[in-house]
Structures are given as C-alpha cells and as structure tokens.
Amino acid sequence: MGKEIVKNKDDIKRVKTYITGLDEHIQGGIPEGHIVLVAGSAGTMKSSICFNILYHEALKGSNSIYLSLEQSHASLMNHVINMGYDISVIDLVLVQDLSELMSKMASVKGNQKGSIIMVDLGAIRKEIKDMQTDENRSWLNVIKNVIKKVKEHVPIKIMTLDSMSALYVLSKFKNPRIELFYIFEFLRDMEVTSLLISEMPTDGTAYGEYDEDFLSDGIVHVRLTPFRRNIVREISVVKMRTTRVNNDVFSLEFKDGKFQALYGGQNPLL
Amino acid sequence: MAKIAFGIPGLVRKKEGGLVSPWSFDTKSSLLSSPLVTDIDQDNNLEVVFGTKGGKIFCLDTYGKMKWEYSIVEKVDPVEAMFLDAESSNSIESSPAIIDLNGDGKKEIIFGSALGILYAISSTGKLLFKYEAKGPIKGAVHVADITGDGKPEIIFGSSDKKIYVLNNQGKLLWRKTFESEVESSPAYILEHKLIVFGDNEGFVIALNQKGEEQWRYKTGGKVIAKPIAGKLGEGEETTIIIGSTDYCIYALSVQGELLWKYGTEGAICSEACIEDINKDGYKEILIGSCDNSVYALNHQGDRLWSYETNFWVVAKPIAADIDDDGNIEIVVGSYDHNIYILDSEGTYLIDHIPGISGVVHQAGHYSDVPTSESGQHRGKRIWQYKTDGIIVGCAYAEDLKHLVVSTKVGKINTIKHTKGER
Numbered sequence: 001m002g003k004e005i006v007k008n009k010d011d012i013k014r015v016k017t018y019i020t021g022l023d024e025h026i027q028g029g030i031p032e033g034h035i036v037l038v039a040g041s042a043g044t045m046k047s048s049i050c051f052n053i054l055y056h057e058a059l060k061g062s063n064s065i066y067l068s069l070e071q072s073h074a075s076l077m078n079h080v081i082n083m084g085y086d087i088s089v090i091d092l093v094l095v096q097d098l099s100e101l102m103s104k105m106a107s108v109k110g111n112q113k114g115s116i117i118m119v120d121l122g123a124i125r126k127e128i129k130d131m132q133t134d135e136n137r138s139w140l141n142v143i144k145n146v147i148k149k150v151k152e153h154v155p156i157k158i159m160t161l162d163s164m165s166a167l168y169v170l171s172k173f174k175n176p177r178i179e180l181f182y183i184f185e186f187l188r189d190m191e192v193t194s195l196l197i198s199e200m201p202t203d204g205t206a207y208g209e210y211d212e213d214f215l216s217d218g219i220v221h222v223r224l225t226p227f228r229r230n231i232v233r234e235i236s237v238v239k240m241r242t243t244r245v246n247n248d249v250f251s252l253e254f255k256d257g258k259f260q261a262l263y264g265g266q267n268p269l270l
Numbered sequence: 271m272a273k274i275a276f277g278i279p280g281l282v283r284k285k286e287g288g289l290v291s292p293w294s295f296d297t298k299s300s301l302l303s304s305p306l307v308t309d310i311d312q313d314n315n316l317e318v319v320f321g322t323k324g325g326k327i328f329c330l331d332t333y334g335k336m337k338w339e340y341s342i343v344e345k346v347d348p349v350e351a352m353f354l355d356a357e358s359s360n361s362i363e364s365s366p367a368i369i370d371l372n373g374d375g376k377k378e379i380i381f382g383s384a385l386g387i388l389y390a391i392s393s394t395g396k397l398l399f400k401y402e403a404k405g406p407i408k409g410a411v412h413v414a415d416i417t418g419d420g421k422p423e424i425i426f427g428s429s430d431k432k433i434y435v436l437n438n439q440g441k442l443l444w445r446k447t448f449e450s451e452v453e454s455s456p457a458y459i460l461e462h463k464l465i466v467f468g469d470n471e472g473f474v475i476a477l478n479q480k481g482e483e484q485w486r487y488k489t490g491g492k493v494i495a496k497p498i499a500g501k502l503g504e505g506e507e508t509t510i511i512i513g514s515t516d517y518c519i520y521a522l523s524v525q526g527e528l529l530w531k532y533g534t535e536g537a538i539c540s541e542a543c544i545e546d547i548n549k550d551g552y553k554e555i556l557i558g559s560c561d562n563s564v565y566a567l568n569h570q571g572d573r574l575w576s577y578e579t580n581f582w583v584v585a586k587p588i589a590a591d592i593d594d595d596g597n598i599e600i601v602v603g604s605y606d607h608n609i610y611i612l613d614s615e616g617t618y619l620i621d622h623i624p625g626i627s628g629v630v631h632q633a634g635h636y637s638d639v640p641t642s643e644s645g646q647h648r649g650k651r652i653w654q655y656k657t658d659g660i661i662v663g664c665a666y667a668e669d670l671k672h673l674v675v676s677t678k679v680g681k682i683n684t685i686k687h688t689k690g691e692r
Contacts, residue, residue: 137354139353142353145351146352146355148356213457
C-alpha cells in the first residue's frame with residue numbers, strides 16, 4: 001500500500017485493530033503499510049493493544065515482529081497470559097540472542113501457524129554489554145537488520161516497536177528529526193504495517209518527542225481520564241491517512257478477552 | 271518584490287556550441303565523491319578512478335570501459351554485523367588519493383572506508399596493505415612527504431577523533447587524538463611543514479610534522495570541508511582557505527590568524543578552487559555552498575559574482591577552458607542534477623533603475639536619490655547539462671577536454687563541449 005494508486009477505495013487493504021467498535025469508525029482498519037503511532041501515557045495498555053493486533057493476525061496465519069526495547073519478554077508474556085490470551089494457539093518465537101536469529105527463522109518458515117517473533121532487545125543488550133556503539137555501529141542498525149533479515153526469510157505483516165522513547169535513549173540521535181525521517185523511510189521501504197509505541201507524559205499533549213506525529217500516517221491516542229472515583233481509559237484515532245475517520249473519543253475496555261471501544265463521544269453512564 | 275533584470279549585451283562574450291555526453295557508466299551503487307582522472311599505470315592513457323557507497327573502487331578507461339574493480343571484503347562477526355548498516359558499512363565516502371607510493375612509477379590508490387579501514391591498492395587493483403583505525407574514515411586521504419625522507423606519508427582523519435600518519439608501507443608513524451571527530455580531509459603545506467584540517471567542533475587545526483599542535487582557529491560550525499592553501503598573488507604569503515558549516519569561508523594565515531571571512535547563506539561542505547580566473551594576477555576563490563550558489567571571491571574576500579542553482583552545490587567547482595577558446599570557464603555541479611558552465615567574468619545585471627523602481631513599487635512616492643545599488647555582478651551561465659542524479663563530484667581531464675561527473679544515483683557521466691548544436 002502507498003506505492004501504487006488503487007482503482008477504488010475498496011482496493012485499500014486494511015489491518016484491523018481488533019478493537020470492537022473502533023474498526024468500523026476507520027473504514028475497517030489501518031491501511032496496510034501505514035506507520036501508526038500508538039501514543040499514550042503509562043498504563044494506557046498501548047503494548048497490549050499492539051499485542052492484541054499481532055495475536056489476532058497470528059491466529060489468521062500472518063507473521064509479525066514485536067521489538068521490545070525495554071519490557072522483558074517474560075514480563076510482557078505474563079501480562080498477556082494474565083489477560084487471558086492463549087499463546088499456545090499461535091507460534092511465539094522468542095529471540096534473545098542475535099546469533100540465533102537465523103536458526104529461529106528457519107523454524108518459523110516451516111510452521112503452519114502464524115508467528116509473533118518477539119525480539120527482546122533488553123535481554124540482547126544485557127548479553128552484549130561490551131559492544132561499542134558509534135556512528136556506524138548502532139542499536140538502530142540492529143533494529144533495521146532484524147526487520148530486514150526476518151523479512152528475507154518469512155513474510156511479515158506487522159512490526160511493533162516498543163517504544164520510541166526507549167529507541168531515543170538507546171540510539172542517542174545527534175539530529176533526531178533527520179534520523180527519524182530516515183527511520184520512517186526505511187519502514188516504508190520495508191512495506192510492513194508499523195505500530196510505533198510512543199510514551200507520552202501524563203500531562204503532555206504531544207504525541208511524540210520530535211516530528212513523529214507529522215511523519216506518521218496515523219495516530220491512535222489512548223489516555224486515562226478520572227471519572228468520579230475511577231480512572232477510565234479512552235481511545236481516539238487522531239489521524240489516519242487514506243481513511244475516513246471518526247475522531248470521537250471512545251471509552252476503551254478490555255472485557256472477555258476483547259478490546260472494545262464504547263460510547264463514542266461520551267463517557268459511560270452520563 | 272519583482273525585479274527588473276537587464277543583461278548588457280556586448281559585454282558578454284558570445285559562446286557557441288553546447289554540451290554532449292560521450293558515455294556514462296552505471297556502478298549500480300550510490301556515489302558520494304568525485305572521480306579522479308589520471309594515468310595510473312604508465313600506459314599514456316588516462317584512467318577514471320572512483321569509489322562507491324557499496325565499497326568498490328572502479329577503474330575505467332576514457333571510453334567508459336571497466337579496466338578493473340576492487341571490492342572491499344571484510345569478515346565481520348555476525349553479531350557485530352547486526353550493528354552495521356549493511357548498505358554502507360564499507361562505504362567509500364571520499365575520493366581516493368592516487369600517487370606513486372613506492373617509487374615504481376605506477377600510481378597506487380589509497381582510500382578509507384566507513385568501517386574505519388584504510389586501503390592501498392595497486393594500479394591493477396590488487397591490495398597492497400590496509401590499516402585499521404577505530405572509527406569511520408569519511409574524509410579523503412592526503413599523501414605527502416612530510417618527513418622529508420623522499421618517501422610519501424599517508425595522512426588521514428577518522429571519526430575516532432584521531433589524525434593518523436602512516437609511512438608508505440602502511441605502518442603507523444604517529445597518531446594524535448583530538449576532542450572531536452575528524453571528517454575533514456587534511457592538507458599539507460610543504461613550505462611551512464604544516465598539516466591543516468578541520469574537526470567537528472568547528473576548529474581548524476594545524477600540526478607540525480611530528481603531530482604537535484601549532485595553532486587552532488575556531489569557526490562557528492563543524493568543519494568537514496578540505497582546506498586548500500596557496501599564494502593568492504605574486505609575492506604574497508600562503509593563505510589557507512577553508513569553509514565551515516557555519517556558512518562562512520575563512521582565509522587564514524599560516525600562523526592561524528584570520529585574514530578575512532565571507533558569509534554565504536548555507537553550509538560549506540567542500541574544498542574551494544583557487545585560480546586566477548580573470549587574469550588580474552591574483553587568484554580568485556570559487557566555492558560552492560548549501561545556499562544553492564557558487565561564489566567567486568577575489569583574493570581579499572570580496573564577492574566578484576555568485577550564481578544560484580536550484581539546490582546545494584557540494585562538488586568542488588572547477589576552473590578550466592572547456593571550449594578551448596583561451597578563456598577559463600567555471601564548472602559547477604549542483605544537487606539539482608545539473609552541470610553549469612559559467613563565464614569566469616560574470617555579468618552585471620541591473621535589478622532596478624533608481625527612480626523608476628521607486629515609482630513602480632511605491633505608488634504615490636518618488637525619490638530621485640538612489641538608496642541602493644542598481645544591480646550586481648552575477649554569474650553568467652553559458653551552458654547547462656542535466657544528468658540523471660544529484661551531482662556529488664566533478665573532475666576534468668585536460669588532455670581530453672572531458673568533464674567526468676559522479677552522481678549520487680551511481681552514474682559516472684562524461685560531458686564535453688561540442689562546437690555544433692547538441
């Protein structure tokens with residue numbers, strides 16, 4: 001998507017968010033190949049929303065990459081298992097050692113199930129403490145090379161990067177705006193749908209630290225709003241190129257193993 | 271505000287003919303620097319030599335046929351390879367140095383890579399030696415006899431914040447560490463025995479032959495351009511000309527004092543060309559800027575003319591008699607894909623006629639007192655040739671009257687003047 005001009009709007013392929021009540025407000029989902037910021041403060045379930053998309057795509061037989069720069073795979077897995085996801089029905093491939101990447105991909109290739117290739121960069125960083133990074137040797141190159149190499153072996157539909165803030169800390173960009181431009185160009189060239197998790201401060205209004213909001217094709221904003229003696233999660237699609245969007249703010253709930261967007265434009269019980 | 275521009279016919283020499291491209295060569299890899307044209311193997315024929323982003327050195331004959339290619343092959347640990355950008359880890363970012371290193375009459379090719387390795391290869395493309403620095407080598411290597419032993423030494427800077435000097439066998443003579451990365455190519459001023467280069471902190475630094483710092487001069491931005499030194503007039507002292515990313519071009523004495531500086535409106539990334547283009551007995555300075563223009567300055571740093579292209583001018587300008595009419599032309603390669611051939615004298619263009627422009631621009635107001643110059647000297651374009659990519663470098667083969675142009679899309683194009691219409 002994005003490189004060819006479609007004949008009509010129905011030819012635009014979309015990736016569902018698998019949030020009941022949201023997809024129908026964005027013409028069925030995120031256009032394939034888009035780079036979408038999933039932005040929100042801590043505790044807004046950004047990682048879970050992204051995992052949910054990858055999980056449901058894996059159930060349909062598609063492969064995806066989840067690049068975790070901070071949260072360990074064990075922590076994320078325990079979290080989603082606790083939410084009720086049955087990870088035995090998908091092929092979960094864990095990469096904690098860069099030298100094993102190719103052999104792990106060989107197993108994905110022969111697998112009938114859809115895979116989530118979870119790359120735990122936190123564990124890899126602990127493993128390779130002595131690697132001197134400089135202008136040429138960078139963690140950003142690791143991320144790019146992982147995506148490229150995985151894609152050489154198996155078709156990849158979605159890539160999640162968790163999180164952009166961790167990438168900035170890790171990569172120490174000299175010219176973040178320029179570097180970001182090239183990262184986005186790289187992701188577009190890879191022709192995967194990219195979900196970039198962006199950490200927002202609780203009181204912040206910017207969806208990214210630099211120009212991510214301008215560069216991205218879409219922004220999904222999740223936030224916490226105090227309501228009486230409770231905190232409710234809310235979700236809105238701020239921007240989605242090539243899509244007719246209902247920008248209403250929906251309440252976001254996770255119930256019976258499903259994300260749901262409810263009560264468009266209103267808080268519940270009002 | 272619209273300007274009225276008038277050329278003055280009769281003051282400008284009429285030029286005939288046009289530019290044609292006899293051949294082009296596709297390297298299938300991006301190019302980042304100028305080619306060099308020289309006879310490397312003593313066969314009395316010129317060769318075109320250049321490096322690519324993909325880590326290859328090509329040697330072509332002057333008909334565009336490949337004589338040989340040398341590929342950088344480095345074994346890298348698979349895990350370390352994941353930290354590298356596969357497409358540019360062996361990138362050759364600057365023009366190679368071509369010189370007879372070992373006195374056998376044939377020239378060797380010396381260049382550095384983004385992986386931080388310096389290579390010397392023979393005139394037939396065989397590896398002679400290599401030396402590993404600890405950071406990418408982005409600037410060109412300079413070769414000069416700095417020890418006075420009759421053998422050339424190899425001088426280069428690296429992003430590991432060091433300047434290295436090797437002997438002609440590739441053995442380290444000395445290295446010196448600085449506060450910042452060195453991306454600028456060094457120059458050597460033989461008469462004063464000074465190695466001069468710029469660093470990423472914005473300093474222009476001069477070292478003696480032993481690597482002892484003699485002076486440093488602070489500019490306002492990173493210095494990645496190569497310095498050039500020479501006498502701008504007969505009996506004059508040697509002047510060092512160097513551009514900075516602070517948009518200025520600096521003229522420094524060999525003692526490191528500022529003689530003058532000229533401000534453009536864009537970063538200066540490449541070496542200046544110094545040549546007496548108007549036959550006044552003084553050399554002029556030609557410099558490209560990322561404000562899209564090329565500037566011709568006199569030896570005192572005053573603008574003679576400038577010419578604006580449609581994008582950055584990063585390739586070093588060339589002064590040469592392209593059409594064999596006895597007059598020098600200025601060759602400018604631009605990021606806008608075009609080669610421009612300019613008249614070395616420029617031309618005077620009137621922007622407005624005092625009084626009339628006042629009437630035109632300020633209805634109801636009239637002043638007969640000119641408040642600004644009515645025009646200025648501008649570069650005059652004679653010919654223009656569009657290539658298929660961003661122009662990153664140009665060279666001139668005097669014997670053949672060929673321009674050899676490298677473009678970022680990976681093509682080497684030759685361009686020459688033809689008397690007839692193209």
